[in-house]
Amino acid sequence: MERSLFDRLLAAARYLFGRWPVLLHDAIAVCVAWLGAFWFRFNLDRIPEIFLDQSITFLPLVVFWHLVFFIVFGVHRGAWRFTSTHDLSVILKSVVVGTAVVAFSIFLATRLIAVPRSVFPLHGVFLIGLLIGTRILYRLFRDRQVSRGVGKRVLIVGAGAAGDMLLKDLGRNQGINYDVVGFIDDDETKKGREIQGVRVLDRCAAIPQLARLLRIELILIAVPSASAEAMRSIVEYCEKAATPFRTLPKVQDILDGAASSADLRSVELDDLLGRDPVSLDWRAMAGMIKGRRVLITGGAGSIGSELCRQVARLEPEEITLFEQNEFNLYSLALELEERFPLVTFRRLLGDVCDPESVEFVFSQYQPQIVFHAAAYKHVPMLQAQVRETIRNNTVGTMLTAAAAVRSGAERFILISTDKAVNPTSMMGVSKRLAEMVVQLNNAESKTAFITVRFGNVLGSAGSVVPLFERQIRGGGPVTVTDPMMTRYFMTISEACQLILQACAMGEGGEIFVLNMGEPVKIDYLARQMIRLSGKMPDEEIEIRYTGLRPGEKLTEELFHPDEDLTPTSYDKILLARSRGVNRVELTWQLEELRSCVEVYDHHRAREIAVSLVPEYREDNDGKGAQSPIQAA
CATH class of the missing domain: 3.40.50.720 (NAD(P)-binding Rossmann-like Domain)
Structure with missing residues (x-):
């Protein structure tokens, strides 16, 4: 059912309330820039009383219009931790438009009596400098913390409820020192959004590139309900990034109370070969x-x-x-x-x-x-x-x-x-x-x-999986009957x-x-198990083909x-x-x-x-x- 206008406004109000520290900072920056423009206009000397009175009188109006356009342009949505040229352009546009509206409003009210025209461009320049400068300084500070070993740089795959819960759990767990630098999600509508101040950066296909650019040390997969096909795709991108990765427990384990979202584990073969949950009576x-x-x-x-x-x-x-x-x-x-x-x-x-x-x-x-x-x-x-x-x-x-x-x-x-x-x-x-x-x-x-x-x-006890696990632990070789052999x-x-x-x-x-479902090549199975162990097939672990044994079939x-x-x-x-x-x-x-x-x-x-x-x-x-x- 489509939400009413009241519901939308209520949701927007709740969101803005959650961003109040950013809005408060930006409001203070507006005040400083406005009063600073008057002070600079009078050569950093004492501001004449009539001009000082006017600057204070119009200060609430200036703050109001700037906050309106900050919200309209989405300045408050930007994650300071990942300030980019896109954020800078948003700030520039909102300040230019906001300053123009402020100037027009004051002109209509006083014909700019006791408000020098030069104050407006000075105010705009100061405000841009304050908004951009604080954000860049914050990013540099966080980057420096990470470079000093403050936390392991982490990328979370999955910007849904599980990813949100994982981020909260990581923040609450004092024994885990992770610096979550961003989310990855294939839902295009989530790109650019923030979860607890951490931005959704891109799709899964960008994992290898982002892992290099952001110096990612660990990838956490927070998609417990992902199909086996989706999990195989995510794991493939993580392997291309040559970055360690772990995943959340399965949904049923979390629901049963057998595990929590903070109980990270290695990706298992079940995750890659399993199928969608069975709907049964x-x-x-x-x-x-x-x-x-x-x-x-x-x-x-x-x-x-x-x-x-x-x-x-x-x-x-x-x-x-x-x-x-x-x-x-x-x-x-x-x-x-x-x-x-x-x-x-x-x-x-x-x-x-x-x-x-x-x-x-x-x-x-x-x-x-x-x-x-x-x-x-x-x-x-x-x-x-x-x-x-x-x-x-x-x-x-x-x-x-x-x-x-x-x-x-x-x-x-x-x-x-x-x-x-x-x-x-x-x-x-x-x-x-x-x-x-x-x-x-x-x-x-x-x-x-x-x-x-x-x-x-x-x-199962008679399955090839335990054999492969033992061979991988022993350093190889992993013995495969035939490269074309398949099994269900x-x-x-x-x-x-x-x-x-x-x-x-x-x-x-x-x-x-x-x-x-579809039969799986035993050769593929062996290679995936080797990769999940952190090794590379054919390079670190040999795969040896032995030929059909008595009683065996290829398919x-x-x-x-x-x-x-x-x-x-x-x-x-x-x-x-x-x-x-x-x-x-x-x-x-x-x-x-x-x-x-x-x-x-x-x-x-x-x-x-x-x-x-x-x-x-x-x-x-x-x-x-x-x-x-x-x-x-």
């Missing part, structure tokens, strides 16, 4: 989880632990963490019990491949919602560990799904992977078989079995939120595919051509039509596969697994078909 998700018993297998893994955090926010009756890694389970339980004191957490060491352990969990705790996240993920290692791969990823799913059916669980959600599509690895085959197990159980039980399939998540990425938190949304949407039998696919991907009501969740299976044949083949695993018959287990997944390509050329997911 939290009410539907809470309706699914609230008051229910939840089991999460692989609960202390990367995906499992984040699922625990997300589910705990939705007020379940209890969460059972089923995990075989003792230390991870212990650490996660401590964190969760501290963060969510009102939620009951049960921690249970166990293996999804152990029938007795699985049966105990379901019979003892009677979970209503099951998230099956337990899985082996490392493709090259699992390629030579066929028996363990199938045992953990396929047989473990069989045992868990069967126990869920027997205990009467309402929902069973399988966390799957894009490597299950046209697999070239035994890991991919084992996960495709897990999807088939879930489809089979959905057709033969009242439990709603749902599959959620997606690509890589940043920072999303943050762990986004993936888990979408898993919960898909779970709330599903009725049973669906394969939901998370829209991962991944998110769905099979026969699955007919269709959109849902959420643009980041797509629905793949399940491929039909012969339930009778699949059932006995899976049982035979399980028997082979139990007796360590690697070769027969591999034969059965491959026969059940005919799209498996052992003679992989490393080139998966590009997924047209954006077209869906």
Whole structure:
């Protein structure tokens, strides 16, 4: 709604009130210049009484007209810290016009009786000198302070509410000695404006030039809601400036109270590869989880632990963490019990491949919602560990799904992977078989079995990111399979939120595919991580290309051509039509596969697994078909 005239005047009055020190200084300068002009006119001697009386009589009028034109021309808006030729021209124009109006007003009132004509040009010259001189002296004084090490010269990117808050926090924090010399913002309407006396200088594209001209020592990025694309652009300009940079915490962390605007941190990979915040139906998700018993297998893994955090926010009756890694389970339980004191957490060491352990969990705790996240993920290692791969990823799913059916669980959600599509690895085959197990159980039980399939998540245990971090810390080289290799990425938190949304949407039998956006070159990922560490790729840290390893692809696919991907009501969740299976044949083949695993018959287990997944390509050329997911 358009603001009324009264509202505008009120806003202007508030702004001017905030600039009262500048206006007071300029009013005093007008008085000094006016009286000084009379004194100079009379040869620096005693001013005759009649002329002195007239000078004092008209002083309020002189001050009034000059202040009016100072405001009209915007003299009060200039930042003394950055006084420039533009400010000087504004002062010159306002003084010339103001002096002319003063002279005309006094002429109309007295016909210039007892007010010598020479007073007006003298007054104008003196006033220009006072206004410009004080501003230049102030700038020189501040520059000299900085050159003596009074504060680190800082540029803030983002002239919005976050930038304003950051500037206030920096001023309040006595332990931080920063001299904020300007703001940067791509909003053209903000250019030239001031925030707490600090001017908005230019757009982000000017960062490299301004960093050199202003001798910037640190760039602070105050755009916590920036998209990944915008953040990549800002970081690129900061890197061109060869100036250190840091950023504010994410918006959600600030809102949750987990961080403040003064808690500056390094720019992370999530900032560059993350996506816009997900818009989800939290009410539907809470309706699914609230008051229910939840089991999460692989609960202390990367995906499992984040699922625990997300589910705990939705007020379940209890969460059972089923995990075989003792230390991870212990650490996660401590964190969760501290963060969510009102939620009951049960921690249970166990293996999804152990029938007795699985049966105990379901019979003892009677979970209503099951998230099956337990899985082996490392493709090259699992390629030579066929028996363990199938045992953990396929047989473990069989045992868990069967126990869920027997205990009467309402929902069973399988966390799957894009490597299950046209697999070239035994890991991919084992996960495709897990999807088939879930489809089979959905057709033969009242439990709603749902599959959620997606690509890589940043920072997960099986991700390339921890490997690159370790290699960079060690000084390199950073090993990249191929300069053309691409992968789909999303943050762990986004993936888990979408898993919960898909779970709330599903009725049973669906394969939901998370829209991962554009694939990212692993080479680009490596180079960005090196730059974020403060090093230069190829110069300070070597990038070494190693070639495809067994089971790897150059590109991944998110769905099979026969699955007919269709959109849902959420643009980041797509629905793949399940491929039909012969339930009778699949059932006995899976049982035979399980028997082979139990007796360590690697070769027969591999034969059965491959026969059940005919799209498996052992003679992989490393080139998966590009997924047209954006077209869906």
